[in-house]
Amino acid sequence: MKNVIEVKHLTKSYKTNKAVDDLSLTVKEGEILGLLGPNGSGKTTTMNCILSLLKFDNGEINIFGKEMKPDAYDIKSKIGVVFQDVAVFDELTVYGNIDYFCGLYIEDKNTRAQYVEDALKLVGLEDNKSQYPKQLSGGLLRRLNIACGIAHKPKLIFLDEPTVAVDPQSRNNILEGIKKLRDDGATIIYTTHYMEEVEILCDRVIILDHGKIIASGTNDELKALAKIEEKVTIEVPELAPKQLSGFEKIKNVSEVVYDNGVLKIVYRKGKNNLIDMMEYLKANKIQYNKIFSERPTLNDVFLELTGKELRD
Amino acid sequence: MIVSKAFWKIVLKNIGSIILPTVILLMFGTISVTSVDSTAQYEARKPALVIFNHDENVGLTKNFIEYLEENATIKTGYEDDDRLKDALFYEEVTAVIEIPENFHQDMALGHDPEVKMRSSAGYVAELAKVAVRRYLSVAKGYSALHLSEQELVAKVDKAIANGVKTEMKAAVDTSKYAKASRYYSFANYTILSCFITIICLIMSAFNREQVRKRNLVGAIDIKKMNRILLRNCCIYVLAAWVFYVVISVFVLGVEVVFTAQGALYAVNSLVFAACATTIAYLISIFALSAGAVNGLQNVLALGTSFLCGAFVPAEYLPDSVLAFAHVLPSYYYIDANDKIMKIQQFDAATMVPILLEIAVVAGFCVLFVALANIISKKRQRIA
Numbered sequence: 206m207k208n209v210i211e212v213k214h215l216t217k218s219y220k221t222n223k224a225v226d227d228l229s230l231t232v233k234e235g236e237i238l239g240l241l242g243p244n245g246s247g248k249t250t251t252m253n254c255i256l257s258l259l260k261f262d263n264g265e266i267n268i269f270g271k272e273m274k275p276d277a278y279d280i281k282s283k284i285g286v287v288f289q290d291v292a293v294f295d296e297l298t299v300y301g302n303i304d305y306f307c308g309l310y311i312e313d314k315n316t317r318a319q320y321v322e323d324a325l326k327l328v329g330l331e332d333n334k335s336q337y338p339k340q341l342s343g344g345l346l347r348r349l350n351i352a353c354g355i356a357h358k359p360k361l362i363f364l365d366e367p368t369v370a371v372d373p374q375s376r377n378n379i380l381e382g383i384k385k386l387r388d389d390g391a392t393i394i395y396t397t398h399y400m401e402e403v404e405i406l407c408d409r410v411i412i413l414d415h416g417k418i419i420a421s422g423t424n425d426e427l428k429a430l431a432k433i434e435e436k437v438t439i440e441v442p443e444l445a446p447k448q449l450s451g452f453e454k455i456k457n458v459s460e461v462v463y464d465n466g467v468l469k470i471v472y473r474k475g476k477n478n479l480i481d482m483m484e485y486l487k488a489n490k491i492q493y494n495k496i497f498s499e500r501p502t503l504n505d506v507f508l509e510l511t512g513k514e515l516r517d
Numbered sequence: 518m519i520v521s522k523a524f525w526k527i528v529l530k531n532i533g534s535i536i537l538p539t540v541i542l543l544m545f546g547t548i549s550v551t552s553v554d555s556t557a558q559y560e561a562r563k564p565a566l567v568i569f570n571h572d573e574n575v576g577l578t579k580n581f582i583e584y585l586e587e588n589a590t591i592k593t594g595y596e597d598d599d600r601l602k603d604a605l606f607y608e609e610v611t612a613v614i615e616i617p618e619n620f621h622q623d624m625a626l627g628h629d630p631e632v633k634m635r636s637s638a639g640y641v642a643e644l645a646k647v648a649v650r651r652y653l654s655v656a657k658g659y660s661a662l663h664l665s666e667q668e669l670v671a672k673v674d675k676a677i678a679n680g681v682k683t684e685m686k687a688a689v690d691t692s693k694y695a696k697a698s699r700y701y702s703f704a705n706y707t708i709l710s711c712f713i714t715i716i717c718l719i720m721s722a723f724n725r726e727q728v729r730k731r732n733l734v735g736a737i738d739i740k741k742m743n744r745i746l747l748r749n750c751c752i753y754v755l756a757a758w759v760f761y762v763v764i765s766v767f768v769l770g771v772e773v774v775f776t777a778q779g780a781l782y783a784v785n786s787l788v789f790a791a792c793a794t795t796i797a798y799l800i801s802i803f804a805l806s807a808g809a810v811n812g813l814q815n816v817l818a819l820g821t822s823f824l825c826g827a828f829v830p831a832e833y834l835p836d837s838v839l840a841f842a843h844v845l846p847s848y849y850y851i852d853a854n855d856k857i858m859k860i861q862q863f864d865a866a867t868m869v870p871i872l873l874e875i876a877v878v879a880g881f882c883v884l885f886v887a888l889a890n891i892i893s894k895k896r897q898r899i900a
Binding site for chain 1: 518519522523526527530531718722725726727728730731732733734735736737738807
């Protein structure tokens with residue numbers, strides 16, 4: 206697959222603070238690349254530099270094989286952007302807004318009318334097209350924001366945290382829409398700090414912290430970086446101190462926390478972890494209600510790599 | 518094309534903000550015209566004067582007062598300044614004349630003692646002013662001959678007796694334009710309201726950070742987009758100005774609008790419209806919310822209209838207010854309207870002050886554009 210975006214040694218500083226530090230990345234045609242990182246990790250700055258919205262100190266950015274510049278309108282015509290904050294005209298209707306932003310790329314009236322209808326359908330706003338933004342709920346407003354960014358059917362789409370402060374129904378609708386865009390052939394850069402969305406959507410993930418790439422790969426590749434195998438949660442109404450210390454002696458157990466009737470056990474890499482634990486419960490006649498087992502998440506990977514949570 | 522379409526959609530969305538000040542202008546214009554007295558009434562009335570004489574009542578001073586008594590009704594009992602201001606406002610008193618100390622001696626010696634005068638609005642006040650100016654200019658002319666005071670009084674009496682009728686006629690012509698002056702001065706409020714509201718709302722909508730970012734990543738040159746916006750703003754401003762001039766034909770009549778003075782009023786208002794546009798452009802850089810724009814528009818349109826004499830004639834405003842008003846373009850626009858009203862003949866003496874005031878308003882345009890560019894560049898650097 207061709208590289209749609211090539212970023213080499215990108216550096217951007219705000220006075221003494223390096224927002225992006227010697228960052229290099231490539232985005233392949235047709236993939237959804239997740240840029241994951243906590244607030245202030247440089248996701249949005251990287252995106253703004255790629256889009257020529259910000260001047261950067263050093264580096265090289267090529268999109269569709271050409272150098273990206275503020276006046277590279279041939280490249281811009283193939284790009285769609287959905288910003289984190291809703292960027293629409295309060296004075297125009299839902300249809301008027303999509304028509305306007307689509308009109309920045311598509312001049313032909315008839316083609317544009319069809320594209321606007323397609324965008325309305327994609328985000329599920331067909332019934333709201335004559336409403337003004339102020340009449341929409343937060344979730345619908347976010348959907349409008351997305352429709353304005355993708356109505357012109359771009360080949361490359363930047364989505365900057367499009368699901369922030371969105372209700373679950375709208376979030377599902379948005380995520381389904383993004384999958385459909387990928388299926389229609391678009392390449393997508395998706396920045397977020399919601400690891401669950403990255404796991405659902407992204408083919409490849411880049412984890413950023415302090416403007417640097419600290420890990421990249423597919424979900425499974427990244428999770429393989431984690432030192433833990435799984436996390437087990439057991440509801441245990443009563444547990445004696447001696448019984449609790451016994452858990453720590455089970456093979457591969459790295460951490461045990463008992464709080465408020467809930468026992469949390471973290472396992473290092475290894476096999477038959479659950480079987481050993483069940484045998485211990487039976488042997489010590491420990492009463493329990495429910496048992497949950499979880500695979501490590503990207504948050505665990507981030508925690509191990511940086512010592513802090515993604516949402517810190 | 519799509520930018521122009523969005524521009525006019527936003528104008529239509531805010532059409533209410535244009536209609537209200539326009540209706541007020543129409544109402545004011547109509548009421549103003551119907552309330553202006555006819556020429557017949559004018560001739561039947563004499564100005565009501567209050568005289569404060571700080572000189573001895575002898576010689577030329579006595580003659581001056583007798584002349585005023587002949588041509589006006591002298592009123593007394595207005596020693597309290599607040600009462601006097603009220604009387605001027607309600608036109609119980611047409612004008613207040615203060616004769617300075619040593620007036621008769623100074624005039625006889627060929628000096629130019631200052632006779633202070635405050636007046637109400639309207640043609641009767643103009644009549645009073647013309648009468649006073651006439652007497653003083655004649656007296657000053659003869660004083661250069663170094664006559665005795667007795668001879669001076671006799672010469673002035675004779676000259677005044679021959680000349681009064683001519684001045685009366687000129688005063689009638691001035692009153693003809695009083696209604697035009699009121700209409701165009703009131704337009705200060707309408708022009709500022711309509712232009713600031715619409716241009717600020719549109720430019721603020723396009724300058725809103727997120728929308729601006731989305732426009733910047735679009736496949737259209739942002740400079741081209743700004744040119745389209747500017748072109749549409751100019752079309753809007755010109756269309757609105759033409760509309761107000763057309764209204765003036767119905768309100769004031771062709772005999773006023775299609776004259777040299779009428780053209781001057783139109784030119785003055787066009788330059789002021791351009792100035793209002795630049796004010797709106799300057800404000801719009803800050804990308805204010807609709808509420809803030811409406812608030813600011815009220816403060817500017819109403820504030821300048823009160824301060825500069827669009828609603829209340831400048832003569833009634835305190836000196837401190839008028840001194841402050843000098844820093845506002847509205848002051849020069851309204852003052853130019855007053856000067857156009859008083860034109861009796863077109864010569865350098867009457868035209869230069871008017872053109873200068875129009876030039877000052879044009880200068881404000883340049884100042885506001887320069888300020889807007891400086892602030893805009895500074896904000897871009899910060900961003």
